[in-house]
Amino acid sequence: MVEVRPRVGVSGCLLGSPVRYNGGHSRCRFLTDELAEYVQWAQTCPEAEIGLGVPRPMVRLLSDGRLVAKDGPADHSRAVAELAERSSPGWGELDGFVVKARSPSCGLFGVPRYSAGLPGERTDGQPVDHRGRGAFTAALTAACPDLPVEEDGRLNDPGLREHFVERLFAHARLRGLLSGGWSAGDLVAFHSRHELQIMAHDPQGCRESGGIVARAGASREETARQYRRVFARALAVRPSRGRHVDALQHVFGLLSARLNRPCRLDLLETISAFEAGLVPLSLPVALLRHHAVSRELPYVAGQTYLDPYPRELRLRHYL
Template sequence: MITAMPDARPRVAVSSCLLGELVRYNGGHSRDRFLSDALDRYVDWVRICPEMEIGLGAPRETLRLEAAAEGPRLMTRATRTDLTDRMRALAAERAAALDVDGYVFKAKSPTCGIHGVPVYRADGQPADRRNRGVFADLIIGSHPLLPVEDEGRLHDALLRESFVERVFAHARLRALLSGDWRPRDLVAFHARHKMQLLAHDPLRYREAGRVVAVAGVRPREEVSAAYREVFQQVMAVKATVGRNVNVLQHCMGMLVLDPTRRADLVEVIESYRAGLVPLSVPTTLLRHHARGEAAEYVRDQSYFSPYPDDLRLRNHVPAAG
């Protein structure tokens, strides 16, 4: 039996307007129900509003990115104040101290947007809509493996599930490596995450295994850094229907099932492959059989409970694989 994973309540940075704080330019908020209701029960928020932190207040003058020879500048629209250097200094300070498992940014914001932020020409017309906000760009550049999304993209079921899965995986790893772990603890952690990692990136999963194999002979800090990097790299790769099917079949092969139950499982897995049922259907059935057969190795895999079941994030039907 695999030993229990460490307690891991994720810490997630968030644009504070998304949790209902009255910090928007108009004195209002952009409260997001998934974040403030569903996810709020399971994470500890680190609330950040860059505009408020550099002293702009709310309500305030609107901002936008404007084209310049040295790169986009963050400007107030009416008074033409250049806030770029102040915002970059804040971002550098925040990035250096950031210790979180994920970050949800405000979509389209000239400070916090991570996709599609427009940069305007001198004539007031948008020249380019493929930019990040000034603050978000530096945070992401400083933490390239940190799970990040904006609230708009989290309305997509697949992106939401992928982001939350990564956040909880990062939190479990942080909980392990921040404690007084021993090589056997890392071995158990890696074993428990085997199926989850295989669903994302089988090649890097094996690379992670090589790090674990030398945990007893290499310096502790070196092993921690190497395993953290490769683990986060694996989780940054999107899981696919095909790799999920491989994992489901692998788990099924470790269970002792009569022909009828095996045929039922095969049919459900193929229905998932064909895009007829969500992933929650075969995973629930497999977990049920693993409990009934006392197959602890399968039952205890993080793949079957990558985040709290109450979030119900695997109920979307994927495209056929």
């Protein structure tokens, strides 16, 4: 069901490129061995690209957001800002970004920040706090607040990994639609396919996006801008188990009239088992998809909730 190959920015060291400060890499096997087959990468290493070389002296993030040499007076803040400005026109063509955790240039969360000499800050060489965001990633997230961005360490969590990949492919499908000569009917069809998926994340976002679709005969540019924003923000909400149960029961309701009693009971039992944490999400989804296809119900079978990304990734086996 996935028609568009996501374009994903990535810190080059995570794909095995030897661009870290010590000449090494931080290869993330999920990215290189599993996800790579289904996406297009756009690699970057801000520190190398501003001319620091490999290997290079270590840099630090200061409490005022500046990026400086660990030992010495060099301040690389302006160079990183200029790199971000040069790179930003291409960010609109991306569907997500994976950055290196704790990197002073790329980290998303918890980057150590050191004293910038502000009043009350410690001066013993230890971090002031661990609440920083890498200088390059700070510019990226400020310019593209709705772009899915994640860091490598958090991708070890099955729930965060599945949620991030789901957002990548949803973002890519919408980009594919809006980059062409779409019509109001195309947007209606797109929303119809994604309705249950959006609902599982954010019911209010589902209602709001539906209202935008209903007004799709107005300005195409404004409609696209509004829908893109609401769609992205709704999917940024991580669905709870209860929201998944609601979505599964909704699919069941669409199928139930075409099923005999044993099939209905089997599906309800499987959904209840998922709700209790006894089986993974992939099991009730597979059963619902099977019945939708075998009963020739294209509206149900075509719901992206049932196939949000390539099945070969097997991400719902761990939810």
